[in-house]
């Protein structure tokens with residue numbers, strides 16, 4: 166039996182192990198991928214760290230971690246038609262059922278029976294991974310694997326920014342994590358008139374500037390009042406009196422203070438995109454003045470539109486218009502997975518996206 170290296174969750178506690186396991190045997194509707202690059206997501210950090218979410222959500226242990234990848238198809242199942250051996254692919258990590266009310270309305274990304282790669286089954290922190298053909302996405306060959314593997318979170322950012330046009334609009338982004346940084350670059354490329362990124366880590370705010378942020382604001386240094394003033398001043402300087410607020414607010418973190426300030430900052434008739442997952446289940450905010458009287462358009466964002474978002478992401482990368490190099494800060498061999506997770510969890514933050522190269 167052919168064996169391979171894999172980073173697996175072996176116990177229902179903190180940590181993971183690099184072990185030898187058999188190369189997966191594919192089912193008729195699956196393809197076998199030789200992984201070239203795979204990146205660490207916040208979800209993987211939760212599973213590694215074994216927080217309350219992981220304890221509740223993860224059923225199968227041992228299980229191979231990881232869901233973001235790029236690699237080459239080396240074998241296809243008997244029922245596979247679209248994908249060929251030699252295709253260079255990534256995958257939508259949300260595997261839909263195609264049968265529930267959202268799926269029947271072509272909202273596959275929020276299927277009611279979603280199965281998630283590396284969460285509900287073996288993932289891709291390994292030399293090989295078995296992937297259902299339904300979620301395979303064929304990459305443009307010119308996109309390097311360390312960029313192609315992050316299309317899943319880049320897709321989150323692209324969907325959050327582009328759910329409605331931002332051309333000529335001011336865009337305020339709460340969060341300097343990888344999706345906030347990606348959103349910064351996408352907003353700039355998509356023609357936003359002003360891009361302000363708000364975070365807590367100077368290392369990442371420097372990346373936000375490289376991604377095209379006009380303002381990169383450290384809320385720990387400025388305070389929330391300072392952040393608000395800087396944004397209103399920047400609007401007043403070039404566009405209109407900043408008292409009216411910004412056209413678009415994207416929340417990429419889910420903090421109580423950020424959501425409250427975001428709803429305060431968004432202008433009448435503006436748009437608020439909610440992507441960040443709140444740590445608290447209940448977030449108090451001014452419902453009447455924050456949403457109702459303002460006529461704010463609230464957009465919940467989960468996953469990526471299949472496959473509209475993937476199409477946009479691929480073409481932004483292939484065109485060279487969007488350069489995500491500043492966000493991909495670390496490339497490590499899979500053997501150094503512990504260093505990768507440490508980089509993701511260290512405070513203050515000294516990493517953007519961490520990628521394992523195979």
Ligand SMILES: [Zn+2]
Nearest residue numbers: 206233317318
């Ligand atoms: Zn991810």
Ligand SMILES: [Zn+2]
Nearest residue numbers: 262265268276
């Ligand atoms: Zn479904």
